[in-house]
Amino acid sequence: AAVYLPFAFSTGRSGMLFIEFALTLAGAVLVSGFTALTLSPMMCSKLLRHSNKHGRLFEFGERILQGLDQGYRTLLDRVLGLRWLTIGVAAAVVAAMLGLFLSLPDELAPAEDQGIIIGFGTAPEGATIDYTDRYAKQMENIYEAVPEQNRFFKIVGFSGVTNVIGFIGLKPWNERERSAQQIAQSLFPAFSDIAGLRAFPVTPPPLGQTRFGQPVSFVVQSTGTWEDLDETVSKLLAKMAENSQLTNPDSDLKLNKPELRIDINREKVAVVGASIDTVGRTLETMLGGRNVTRFKKGTEQYDVIVQIDDDSRRTPGDLSNIFVRGNNDTMIQLQNLATVTETVAAKELNHFNKLRAATVSAGLAPGYSQGEALEWMENALREVAPDALYDLSGQSREFRESASGAMTLMVLALIFIYLVLSAQFESFIDPLIILVAVPLAMFGAFLCLVMLNKGNDLGWWTVTGSWNIYTQIGAVTLVGLISKHGILIVEFANQLREQGMAKRDAVLQSASLRLRPILMTTGAMVLGAVPLAFATGAGAEARHQIGWVIAGGMSFGTVFTLFVVPVVYLFLSGQHRGPATD
Missing domain, CATH: 1.20.1640.10 (Multidrug efflux transporter AcrB transmembrane domain)
Structure with a gap:
């Protein structure tokens, strides 16, 4: 029982498993020891009887055991003479x-067959929900073609309009020959053929972990600028592309989100009698929408939202159709007051331990372990950026x-x-x-x-x-x-x-x-x-x-x-x- 005692104080998700295991076996050993010292001797005194005659099966087994005893004793005697x-x-x-x-x-x-396969898809930055849904339907067609599936569904707009996630439920284990991992591996070519999405299938992580994503989660940190961090991450991703054992390498630092930068000419705004606040509220109302009142009809109540029609705010040129109110209620075209510049920006800027950070994730090919992957990632980062800092997150950190x-x-x-x-x-x-x-x-x-x-x-x-x-x-x-x-x-x-x-x-x-x-x-x-x-x-x-x-x-x-x-x-x-x- 002493061997299990330290595990009763382990922590974390794996510690929970160790604690239950340690306490169960330690308790069983203690009860077994108590039984062996008390109940077993009493039962022996009541149930065992000495007999001079035994059956053939007993005598046959006894001859085998005696021969084994004698053979072991002879062999051990020779081994003791050959100590060194x-x-x-x-x-x-x-x-x-x-x-x-x-x-x-x-x-x-170890990867477990949980009877579920998860499919992830990401559309280009700036894509609309309709665009994402159009290509997500191709994922549904792939799901439907899997012979081992008995149900599936997808969610478009999962954590952003450019993301889609889908789930495939598989038949019971005794009704299929392939495991979930084998089925997911066979789906990679079909997912790669979806032109409008970057899609890939994965199986849920073991031990009931709730995190979605990849088994490799490598956090690159920097004290420099975001551009410096992006350069380091790009070099690391290029290095990862050389390792065929890492699948779907990706990073959450993407400086490719379309952005319109509007520079307002304050002098012109003042001349026409408008204000910066008026220009800002006009853009917010026309493009983002504003709930101005409620409309009641019978027992129903409706929100009244002021906003430009979708077709009138799809391109940067549509900004020229927005007008700002000036002196004497005159309407001034926005392009006369501001300059619009098309650029790109980061989709999200993350920090880890108070440092600028980017998480590089990847899947694992069959037979490639987390330990091997993380060791390779550490060596690759030292090769492309010797002075870069790194840490782990998600499944990798827990491992x-x-x-x-x-x-x-x-x-x-x-x-x-x-x-x-x-x-x-x-x-x-x-x-x-x-x-x-x-x-x-x-x-x-x-x-x-x-x-x-x-x-x-x-x-x-x-x-x-x-x-x-x-x-x-x-x-x-x-x-x-x-x-x-x-x-x-x-x-x-x-x-x-x-x-x-x-x-x-x-x-x-x-x-x-x-x-x-x-x-x-x-x-x-x-x-x-x-x-x-x-x-x-x-x-x-x-x-x-x-x-x-x-x-x-x-x-x-x-x-x-x-x-x-x-x-x-x-x-x-x-x-x-x-x-x-x-």
Whole structure:
């Protein structure tokens, strides 16, 4: 239970998942321990009966187990005679474990098939709602052609008249062969063919995140001007175009929004008897509209809005048709009082941590992880603008914070379990012997994840593995489970030495006698993890990660524990009470 304690204090969205997991398992372990110490002995006294004669199945199984016991004892006896070779093999396994870990993709959580695909579209700046809707209907046609869909809809004008968002609902998992990610990937060419929109499909982010957008959200900051920031962002986008693993790179800093700059000649305005306030209110009323009164007809009430007709305010030349009231109620044409200049401006100017900032976003090609993408982005920014500042936002920020927090919690978990074992064994050496099994078990876990990726690359299966929040949960569980094997061996070996047995004989007998409970624990956990490893349907991607980490880690870790822990015990174990000496 001690291994889960640090995770009860984790924070953030991923912390919420860790807290529930940690408290649930810690509570289950405590209740199980209480039951094992109280109810189980009572049940044994009532239910178990000694018998001199057993059935054929029992005798067959017993012969197999006895042969396994004898074979393991003989092999372990030889291994104990090759201590340095065993230590060298264990060191090589630990080095391989580190290599496998570094080769794993790094992400917040695996992409999950949530049965929904989201389509985004952006029209050119200055486009009208009718223009956006006309091309958004092509997105509807694409949605309708997807054989796995059973519903869809779109919203035109989502967060601005130039934006459109659409949702495709997919059939249940058992009624389709392709996943949501595969369907979204197949829609990219069709979305790219929409001439009037910059459109792309995405799948919702995992872990119930509510943010729309891309998994890569890279914030470039500057203390200079907006033009300097735009130049840096343009160079970064050009560099991103060279990386085919980043899809739909974009930036929220766009200095291309059409703008009309009206410079009023104050002297002319004064000569005709008008005022700057009158000119401003006239433009506001004619172009933006003004609610001047309400009109009642029967039981209905209507707002009266003064505004030029839409067709009369579409082009910059239409400003010449606006008149301003002057002296003696004379009407003066606006173009005689002001100069109109067509220019462009930023659509929006954002700040991040009190600095001018632009967010560069991108999607990820299949097989390309968030960790790899962010590392590439950092190197690319250093290449195009070595002095530029950057930060992360959205999904990328949550991923980076979760990754750093998880490693800290893993270290704390190892420290906690070490301290608890030190108190239990009244030794600082015995816990080290027990925890030797942890990196060996991690080798098995990481090997399974790497093999999943290799098989996916070869097209043998669709399951992949990565270092994410779910594999971290599996790894924490693995630490507690694999430590039990070492505890069984070390504790019983210490007891035998206190009875006067030599160190080598004690650890040999201890490991041999504890073989069956170790195998029973391993078999129960591996068989319990198999349904997770081969799960299907909703949430299967998350369960795969936990299942394969536990199954692979327990399988390989048990094999290494049975041989490496006894050897390390011979090297590190100190003196114990007893008449015999080594």
